[in-house]
Amino acid sequence: MINKELDKIDIGILNLLQKDASITHKAIAHILNISPTPVHVRVKRLEDEGYIKRYVAIIDHKKVNRGLIAYTQVQVKPHAEENLIAFLDEVIKLDEVLECSHLTGKFDFLLKIAVRDMDEYNQLLRNKLARLPKVDNMESFFVMSQAKQETGIQLGK
Numbered sequence: 001m002i003n004k005e006l007d008k009i010d011i012g013i014l015n016l017l018q019k020d021a022s023i024t025h026k027a028i029a030h031i032l033n034i035s036p037t038p039v040h041v042r043v044k045r046l047e048d049e050g051y052i053k054r055y056v057a058i059i060d061h062k063k064v065n066r067g068l069i070a071y072t073q074v075q076v077k078p079h080a081e082e083n084l085i086a087f088l089d090e091v092i093k094l095d096e097v098l099e100c101s102h103l104t105g106k107f108d109f110l111l112k113i114a115v116r117d118m119d120e121y122n123q124l125l126r127n128k129l130a131r132l133p134k135v136d137n138m139e140s141f142f143v144m145s146q147a148k149q150e151t152g153i154q155l156g157k
Contacts, residue, residue: 014046072140094124
């Protein structure tokens with residue numbers, strides 16, 4: 001559910017910025033039919049309150065030679081808080097790991113990994129992932145094609 005503090009204008013600003021973070025405040029104002037000054041004030045408030053965490057450019061993995069995407073499930077044993085924390089402290093340092101989510105179920109973590117090719121993935125698996133604290137079991141899935149990739153959350157519908 002959307003926070004009640006967000007009104008229609010805030011939601012409009014967030015939706016526009018999610019589609020194109022480089023859009024100007026003037027362009028947002030024109031689209032939302034308000035003046036640029038309130039847009040600037042609202043964007044600053046949305047940043048300060050943590051609704052906008054950061055601005056990024058989404059690059060094509062293949063064009064930067066990181067075209068092999070893998071989702072790797074990791075099981076940590078024994079299940080103790082200090083083991084989970086030790087794993088997290090190390091895995092977040094790996095540049096190849098784009099995302100790390102703590103899960104319910106058989107596996108503890110799901111990693112999204114971007115590497116050049118299968119050889120590089122094999123090296124990552126053997127020389128880095130398998131050596132992380134308390135790793136017991138891993139299972140990997142490789143992306144063959146992608147039908148949809150969204151980074152934004154549609155608000156206000």
